[in-house]
Amino acid sequence: MSYRDVFGEVLADHHESPRYYGALPLASKVEHGFNPLCGDKIDIYIQVEDGVLVRCQFEGEGCSICMASASILAERIQGMDRLAVLTLIDAFREKMAGATVVKGLPSEDSQEDDLVALYGVKRFPVRIKCALLAWTTLKKAISEGDTP
Amino acid sequence: MNVDLIRKDFPILESSVVYLDSAATSQRPKVVVDAVSNYYLTMNANVHRGVYQWSSAATDAFEGTRALVAEFLGAASTEEVIFTKGTTESINLVAQTFGEMHVQAGDVIAVTRMEHHANFIPWQQLALRKNARFEIIELTDDLRLDPKEIERVLSLKPKIVALTLMSNVTGVRNDIAAISKAFHAVGSHVVLDAAQGLIHEEIKISDLGEIDFLALSAHKLLGPTGVGVLWGRKRLLESMPPYQFGGQMIQEVGDYESSWNGLPHKFEAGTPDIAGVIGFGAALSYLKKVGRNAIAKYEAQITEVVLQEIAKISGVTLIGPKSLEDRGPVFSFSVASIHAHDLATYFDLNQIAVRAGHHCAQPLMKKVGATSTCRASFSFYNTLEEARLFLAVLSQANAFFARKGKEPHRRRSHVVS
Ligand SMILES: Cc1ncc(COP(=O)(O)O)c(C=O)c1O
Numbered sequence: 001m002s003y004r005d006v007f008g009e010v011l012a013d014h015h016e017s018p019r020y021y022g023a024l025p026l027a028s029k030v031e032h033g034f035n036p037l038c039g040d041k042i043d044i045y046i047q048v049e050d051g052v053l054v055r056c057q058f059e060g061e062g063c064s065i066c067m068a069s070a071s072i073l074a075e076r077i078q079g080m081d082r083l084a085v086l087t088l089i090d091a092f093r094e095k096m097a098g099a100t101v102v103k104g105l106p107s108e109d110s111q112e113d114d115l116v117a118l119y120g121v122k123r124f125p126v127r128i129k130c131a132l133l134a135w136t137t138l139k140k141a142i143s144e145g146d147t148p
Numbered sequence: 149m150n151v152d153l154i155r156k157d158f159p160i161l162e163s164s165v166v167y168l169d170s171a172a173t174s175q176r177p178k179v180v181v182d183a184v185s186n187y188y189l190t191m192n193a194n195v196h197r198g199v200y201q202w203s204s205a206a207t208d209a210f211e212g213t214r215a216l217v218a219e220f221l222g223a224a225s226t227e228e229v230i231f232t233k234g235t236t237e238s239i240n241l242v243a244q245t246f247g248e249m250h251v252q253a254g255d256v257i258a259v260t261r262m263e264h265h266a267n268f269i270p271w272q273q274l275a276l277r278k279n280a281r282f283e284i285i286e287l288t289d290d291l292r293l294d295p296k297e298i299e300r301v302l303s304l305k306p307k308i309v310a311l312t313l314m315s316n317v318t319g320v321r322n323d324i325a326a327i328s329k330a331f332h333a334v335g336s337h338v339v340l341d342a343a344q345g346l347i348h349e350e351i352k353i354s355d356l357g358e359i360d361f362l363a364l365s366a367h368k369l370l371g372p373t374g375v376g377v378l379w380g381r382k383r384l385l386e387s388m389p390p391y392q393f394g395g396q397m398i399q400e401v402g403d404y405e406s407s408w409n410g411l412p413h414k415f416e417a418g419t420p421d422i423a424g425v426i427g428f429g430a431a432l433s434y435l436k437k438v439g440r441n442a443i444a445k446y447e448a449q450i451t452e453v454v455l456q457e458i459a460k461i462s463g464v465t466l467i468g469p470k471s472l473e474d475r476g477p478v479f480s481f482s483v484a485s486i487h488a489h490d491l492a493t494y495f496d497l498n499q500i501a502v503r504a505g506h507h508c509a510q511p512l513m514k515k516v517g518a519t520s521t522c523r524a525s526f527s528f529y530n531t532l533e534e535a536r537l538f539l540a541v542l543s544q545a546n547a548f549f550a551r552k553g554k555e556p557h558r559r560r561s562h563v564v565s
Contacts, residue, residue, distance in 0.1 A: 006497060007490075038489055038505055039519025061519070063487035124493055 007064060010072075010117035015064040020074035024057040033060075033137030040066045040130055044137050051082050053142065058134060065127050070134035072114045082142050089139045095119065096128050149442040151531050157434070158529055166500045166534045171316050171344060171478050171525030173367045176431065183430035184372060184423045195422055196396060196413075210422055213429030214412070217377055220432050221362065222352030227382055227411040231420050234376035235343040236266040238363035239310070241378055241415065242339055243270035245388040246361070247308060250337070253279040256306040258336075260285040260293055260322075261515055262315045265508045267341040267363075271310050285311070287515060291318045291468040298327060305334045313356075314345035317507045317523065318468025319451075319478030321345060325357035332358035337384075343368055347527065348447060348476045350440040353379070360384055370435060371428035374421045385411050392417040443528040450526050450535050451477045457539045463546045467516055477526035480507070483542075486549040488520040494549075495522075498541045 004012045024045035033042040040062030047055040056077055058070045077085050087104060092115075095102045106113040121131040155161045157177040167175060187209065193202035195210045211226075218226045232238045247270075251257060257275045259268055261284050275282035283304060286297045293311075301309070309331045314321045328338040337360045345351065347369050353362065361384070366375040390397055390408055394417035399407040408414045451472060458466050458481065467480040483491055492504035503523040506513045513519060524538055 006494060039513075040489075041519070063489035065490075127489065127493065130489065 007068075008117050008120060010114050011064065011068040011120075014068035014071040014114065018058075018067055018071035018074075020057045020071065020078070021059065022057055023059055024055060026055070027057075029141055031137050031141035033133050033140070035062075035066075035129060035133050038063070038130065040133050042066065042070060042134055042137055044070075044134065044141050046138070046141050048082060048142065053077055053080050053082055053085055056138070060134075062133065063127075063130050065121055065124075065130040066133050069118055069121075069131040072118060073134050073138065076115065077138075085142060086139065089135050092118075092135055093132060096122065096132060098122070149438065149446045149528065151446070151529065154438065154529050155531075161529060164499050166530075166537060168524040168526060168530065168534070168538060169501050169503050170347075170527035170530075171368070171523065172503055173373065174347065174370050174527055175529060176370055176372070176427075177434050179434050180370060180372065180427045180430045184427040187423045187426045194419055206422060206426075209426045209429065210420070213425045213432070216429050216432040217379075220346075220436075221377075221379055222354055223379055225382065228379055228385065230378040230380070230385070230412045230415045231425055232363075232376045232378050232415075233374055233421070234365040234367070235264075235341060235363045236365075236376075238361075238376050238378035239267050239339065239341065240270050241391045242361050242363075242380070243274045245391050246337070246380075246384065247271070247274045248277075249387075249389065251275075251278045251280050251307050255280045256283055256301075256304045257281070258283040258285060258301045258304070258306040258309045260311045261287050262291065262293070262318065262320065262509065262512050263310070263312055264316055264341065264343065265510070266343070267310050267312060267339075268511060271308070280307075284511065287512075290470070291315070291512070291515070292320050292474075293322055293327070298330070302330055302334055306331070306336045308339060309336045310339040310341065312341040312344065313351075314348070314476050314478075315468070315509075315512070316344045316478065316525075317480050317509050317512055317521070319476040319525075320468055321474045321476060323474070324359065325355060328357035328359045337361075339363070344478070345476065347435070347443070348440070349444040366424065366428040366431065369428070369431055371431035372421070372424040375424040375428050378415070382411065385415070390417070391415055394418045438528065446528055447477045447526065448472065450530065450532060451475065453532060453535050454479055454524075454526075454539065457536075458542070461539075461543045461546055464542060467518075467521055478523065479525070480521045480523045481542075482518060482521050483546050483549065486545065488518075488522045490549070491522050491545055494545045495538075495541060500524075500538055500541055502538075 026047055027045035028047050031044045042060035045057045056074050091102045091104045106116055121127055158175050159178055160175055191202045191205040193206045195207040214226045214229050217229045257271050257280050259271050272282055283301050285301050286294050288294045331338050339361045340359045342362050342364045360381050362379040364377050367373040397409050397414050397417040399409050463484045465482050488504040495502045505520045
């Protein structure tokens with residue numbers, strides 16, 4: 001059994017060659033995320049201009065699921081509106097909590113979308129928190145100072 | 149010891165899962181489960197209260213376990229055996245009663261770097277409350293207690309030294325007899341965390357030098373969860389204030405003052421886990437029948453095979469001592485190219501249960517320089533075939549995950565910023 005058999009091609013690829021990896025010198029904010037149970041660590045660098053997430057990169061140390069998830073997230077949100085990113089994060093958390101269909105997320109059978117590969121982590125319930133670390137950390141980074 | 153016969157006593161082992169997490173909690177033989185259900189089905193009543201038959205049967209069974217524990221440990225009397233929820237509660241009890249009355253500002257409290265959080269935080273917090281000095285006995289490179297560090301801390305004459313019989317991460321067994329005698333000689337009181345170790349070899353209190361308190365958990369000794377023991381020297385226990393107040397621990401309750409029951413009941417407020425304690429008695433009887441000398445001999449074979457073979461897998465690092473002496477069948481390891489959690493999932497997909505994480509020993513992990521490792525821990529009901537299967541899967545995982553020239557956490561980014 002190989003790594004690809006366990007976690008699938010998409011996660012393996014993001015794990016081996018993470019997108020948007022590395023510190024971002026121009027970041028307007030760095031948010032640190034930590035999972036005390038397993039020791040996964042992540043730093044999320046964001047650059048927000050006029051309510052738009054112009055750029056987001058990450059650095060970290062963690063298991064393959066944690067890192068692949070961060071990479072998939074980062075790839076998806078570059079240049080997105082900050083509020084749209086918040087909606088996406090909440091939708092993803094809902095999905096990982098067990099919802100079958102969630103508005104705004106690709107369906108389970110959309111093969112073209114890397115995000116769908118992360119749905120598979122639900123097979124390993126104790127690893128869901130690994131998949132969520134980047135997402136919850138990014139949420140913290142971009143929700144602070146929110147005005148209603 | 150015939151492991152095939154032994155396995156028949158543990159119904160859960162009929163499953164295809166290879167259980168290598170006995171350091172977290174042992175499996176239970178059927179006699180333990182039967183003893184628990186027998187209590188509920190035939191004598192369910194509170195203890196030390198009713199005058200009717202069921203209550204006296206339950207009380208006899210409950211107190212019978214106390215006698216078995218006293219025998220198991222070689223305690224001077226059953227008065228020294230206090231039932232708690234587990235090792236964690238036993239240690240907190242000592243810290244919050246004995247520690248609270250015995251430690252003053254400026255005193256030294258010492259622990260070691262290999263402690264489980266349960267034998268680290270209660271002392272760290274006591275030191276903070278008391279303005280006492282908290283000292284950590286450091287380890288050698290192979291993660292044993294450093295003799296120079298023991299000397300250093302001895303010279304500080306700590307009021308309390310808390311240490312573990314055996315590390316739940318590395319399997320290191322400490323020479324408690326020598327260490328406790330040395331600390332007693334400078335006036336320290338010694339608290340022993342015996343959560344690990346007692347199941348692997350025949351150890352009595354008299355083999356442990358001059359310890360003052362000992363904490364254990366039934367669930368690591370084939371017994372039910374939710375039950376533990378605090379053993380302490382009688383004169384110390386007598387001098388200590390109660391830990392919690394309520395039923396069972398009192399002698400007389402007046403409107404404005406109360407007096408306390410004698411040992412051991414003074415420290416057992418409220419209805420205990422009666423079924424669990426009775427089940428623990430069955431566990432100790434079973435363990436005695438198997439014999440811990442036989443267990444030690446058998447487990448040494450497993451340890452030898454694992455140590456020998458793991459050393460041959462390049463890319464796999466064993467954390468802690470690589471030699472057979474003074475260690476139990478607990479192995480923490482890391483694999484160069486795989487995160488501990490991915491590795492544990494890989495084992496799980498191969499039906500092998502191992503632990504991944506910091507093993508509730510973050511101070512030790514700091515020294516190791518890792519946030520998490522994998523751990524395989526064996527018990528006498530594991531077979532040599534299971535050990536070999538574990539090694540084969542480890543070596544497979546290592547080969548599959550390994551990628552030349554790739555450090556796991558220093559990946560190239562697709563993006564240049
Ligand atoms: C060395 C050591 N000390 C203390 C404990 C805590 O035991 P419990 O959780 O049963 O209170 C453990 C259990 O993991 C342990 O391994």
